[in-house]
Amino acid sequence: MTEIQEEQIKHTLAQYQDPYLKQDIVTAKVLQSIKIEPSAITIDIRLGFPARDYQETLRQQLLHVLSRLNLSQAIQINIDWEVTSHAVQRGVKGLPQVKNIIAIASGKGGVGKSTTAVNLALAMLQAGAKVGLLDADIYGPNQPQMLGCSGERPQSDDGQSMKPIIKYGLQTMSIGNLVDEKTAMVWRGPMASGALQQLFTDTHWQDLDYLLVDMPPGTGDIQLTLAQKLPVSGALIVTTPQDIALLDVKKAINMFNKVSIPSLGIVENMASFHCEHCGHVTQIFGTGGGNALADEYNVSLLGSVPLTMAIREGCDEGRPIVIAAPESEVSQRYCDIARGLMANLSVLAKDYASKFPNIVIENK
């Protein structure tokens, strides 16, 4: 009887398609156990991404589908999560204290990549993740200003490694916190590339689930070197909907494909204009560009962020909107996109290599 009921519950749970996992919880292998007792049923679920702001919604949805069964017992659904490391490019070794690196990239500058990166990082933090943000834009570091920590210099305990600068709970590092802007501007490609690798390896990141890397714009040599040398689990592509930007975006996706880094999704930025006075939303660049691109490359469109005054103001003032107005519609959008991004990564292949000890073959 218990087995029949267990199968029935499993089958019913599988009828709910999670919008972030894009599959049901049985197929996604996040259903851990179903315990059936005469007076209670306990269901344990372990997601692969932090869901502090989502677990209640999921619980309600699952209770709703289960209500069809008219079960006599009380139902308890426990939801927790565990973030694991996912596979990176072949031949590149990860850092033990950073579980996953996600590159935030775009085909060209000015599409809002840094703005998206900082707000998504803060949204992930709100979901319960441990998050870092590495500003890889050596020639135009924006993150110190966006986070309001321009004047801060990193501390070092050992004279070898730097402690990340912590702002709003986010661990961050930028060339802008080390040298003044004009110094880095004159560096040539290899030097800039080297500086970036050092920023990554010499920063003492503390136990991160995700390190977002705000990439420099474009698909030049520096970007390619980065894509080949940093252990990246996935990339997020930011675009505006104009056609030219989309062309550039294709190049960016292709660059990641070439080095076997999966694209986790596309964010369409500044697609529409939200008027703060009358509330009207204008589709300045038309709609559907991001969707078409997503279809062509089989990458999901994670969401769209309107051109909003408060987003720009927040970044200029060093208080991104996700911090300044967490309940606003735009901030909720960032949270939604962050959840989709983390969920998409969670269903990809895990990194078993890092769990293996190094094997040395000696010939004595």
Ligand SMILES: Nc1ncnc2c1ncn2[C@@H]1O[C@H](COP(=O)(O)OP(=O)(O)O)[C@@H](O)[C@H]1O
């Ligand atoms: N959705 C948005 N609404 C309003 N302003 C935005 C939005 N996204 C970005 N911006 C503004 O556009 C400018 C460029 O954004 P930025 O993130 O620096 O682009 P990128 O890093 O791609 O060069 C900044 O002034 C930023 O505040």
Ligand SMILES: [Mg+2]
């Ligand atoms: Mg930028």
